[in-house]
Amino acid sequence: MLHSDILNTLGAEIAGGDLAAGDVLTLAELAERFNVSRTVVREVMRILETLGMVRAKRRVGLTVQPAGSWSVLDPQVIAWRLAGAGRAEQLRSLTQLRVALEPTAARLAASTGQHACPELVQLAARMRQLGEQGLGDTPEYLAIDVRFHTLLLTSGGNEMFAALAGSVAEVLTGRTKLGLTPAHPAHTAVENHEELARAIEVGDPVRAEAHARAVLDTVWAEVDYASQVERGRSTPE
Numbered sequence: 001m002l003h004s005d006i007l008n009t010l011g012a013e014i015a016g017g018d019l020a021a022g023d024v025l026t027l028a029e030l031a032e033r034f035n036v037s038r039t040v041v042r043e044v045m046r047i048l049e050t051l052g053m054v055r056a057k058r059r060v061g062l063t064v065q066p067a068g069s070w071s072v073l074d075p076q077v078i079a080w081r082l083a084g085a086g087r088a089e090q091l092r093s094l095t096q097l098r099v100a101l102e103p104t105a106a107r108l109a110a111s112t113g114q115h116a117c118p119e120l121v122q123l124a125a126r127m128r129q130l131g132e133q134g135l136g137d138t139p140e141y142l143a144i145d146v147r148f149h150t151l152l153l154t155s156g157g158n159e160m161f162a163a164l165a166g167s168v169a170e171v172l173t174g175r176t177k178l179g180l181t182p183a184h185p186a187h188t189a190v191e192n193h194e195e196l197a198r199a200i201e202v203g204d205p206v207r208a209e210a211h212a213r214a215v216l217d218t219v220w221a222e223v224d225y226a227s228q229v230e231r232g233r234s235t236p237e
Helices: 003-016 027-034 038-050 075-082 087-112 114-132 139-154 159-163 165-177 187-201 205-234
Strands: 054-057 061-064
Touching (some): 003 038, 003 075, 075 087, 075 165, 087 187, 087 205, 159 165
């Protein structure tokens, strides 16, 4: 079994609650389970420890840690959480982060990031083309959407925002995997992407912030609805 397969299996089990906080894992047990050497397992557990998902303790083993200890903004942890049973709620909390983050990033980009404007405008135009063709839920549309929002976060010169680009990319990917990206995107959503790109192009931070907020308002409505549906399904009758 590949090192990455073991990492993804254990990461998903911890994120999904199959391995609960307080559970103790040993190298010997894991090596036997996956039929690999302890060296391989040890390397996997080092990565999970770096992510705050397990903690090594002498004479005890590796103890699974509660979610409050995890590196929750790490793209890998986000992917594991979005693959679990509470994926809609996880997507909801991550979208709340985007709502707080991206309008300010748009304002900064309009003030200092005009070098990214030609590409942003082109990306928004391509999103419109794909959406009009009913291809809003395709890998191409997702790749363009990820590139658009990555540029948005990295163009304003704030290294903190830029560091979160990978996290936002994973959120966008998660939305698509959960079926929340429609084949025919709402006209207002596409239009706001285009207006956002134009506002950055002309250096209008107020308009850029407003259109970024409008983009996220649409996303928030979709995700909030999905979260309510998910909670409804998990409520006993």
